[in-house]
Amino acid sequence: MSKPIELYFWPTPNGFKAAIALLEMGLPFDLHLIDIGKGDQFQPHFLKISPNNRIPAIVDPDGPGGKPIPVFESGAILQYLGRKTGKFYPSDERARVEVEEWLMWQMGGVGPMAGQANHFLRYAPAMDPPQVLPYAQDRYRNEVSRLYGVLDRRLAGREYVAGDYSIADIAIWPWVRSWENQEQDITQFPNVSAWLDRIAARPAVQAAVELGKEARSNLPHDKNAQKVLFGQGARS
Missing domain, CATH: 3.40.30.10 (Glutaredoxin)
Structure with missing residues (x-):
């Protein structure tokens, strides 16, 4: 065992x-x-x-x-x-590449950009003294919005980002679920919204x-x- x-x-x-x-x-x-x-x-x-x-x-x-x-x-x-x-990680090379593309998209895009948006929108204004930086706030809020648009288009007609449910979905979901902290209007991204709910309904996700x-x-x-x-x- x-x-x-x-x-x-x-x-x-x-x-x-x-x-x-x-x-x-x-x-x-x-x-x-x-x-x-x-x-x-x-x-x-x-x-x-x-x-x-x-x-x-x-x-x-x-x-x-x-x-x-x-x-x-x-x-x-x-x-x-x-x-x-x-x-959740296919062995077929074409399918695996597709999963890895979206995994790297999260690692290099959504994660860092959402993290910066969260920092400048929530953490920096709460510092002593407060750091309210409109340029940085707009920069990262807008970039997160662009990335959400990419994801929304990807999810059109799809249940998951790369074929079946995979480590790509597992990687992206925890970042996008915090859309409110990134000051995003989730109603602009209906495919993303439905996908968020779909993943959130999984028992393992709820437990995590x-x-x-x-x-x-x-x-x-x-x-x-x-x-x-x-x-x-x-x-x-």
């Missing part, structure tokens, strides 16, 4: 990606909360697993050759788990979004957490 995978997690979009995948694929796991507002991500034991001091990360005790393997970066985790289980719910700190108004999250440089 395989040992549980160790999941290092905090309830953020990227954290939810790994949790959803584990639950969807039926893989047992032990949950380790990494409170990013308190700086748990900078602890030496975590940096050995995730040198970029970001969640999520996993350690699979039953890795290749039966030896433990740590995996950091949420996209790499999804690909690893998909290969390990053969679920409950993880760590009680432990999450009061961001964006926690001043100490802001220093930890946004005050780090190369020498920190």
Whole structure:
């Protein structure tokens, strides 16, 4: 019997990606909360697993050759788990490329742009002193809107972004579900709205979004957490 995978997690979009995948694929796991507002991500034991001091990360005790393997970066985790289980990550090369295109679209587009929109619209105005930067707010709000338009067109006549439900949907959904924090009008994107509801109805997704719910700190108004999250440089 395989040992549980160790999941290092905090309830953020990227954290939810790994949790959803584990639950969807039926893989047992032990949950380790990494409170990013308190700086748990900078602890030496975590940096050995995730040198970029970001969640999520996993350690699979039953890795290749039966030896433990740590995996950091949420996209790499999804690909690893998909290969390990053969679920939600097709083996056919054409189908796999399609899934990977949309996975990378999330990693390089929706994630970073939505993250910046969230920062300048919610976190920066709550700083001391407040940082209200209209250019940055408009820049990232508009770019997120453009990306939502791309996704809406992609989902026209489709239930999922790349064939069947896949790690691409698992990657994108946790970011787009926060459309309100990104100040998007979801009524402009009816295909995206229907897709959000479709994914949200899945039991594994519902279970994932409950993880760590009680432990999450009061961001964006926690001043100490802001220093930890946004005050780090190369020498920190």
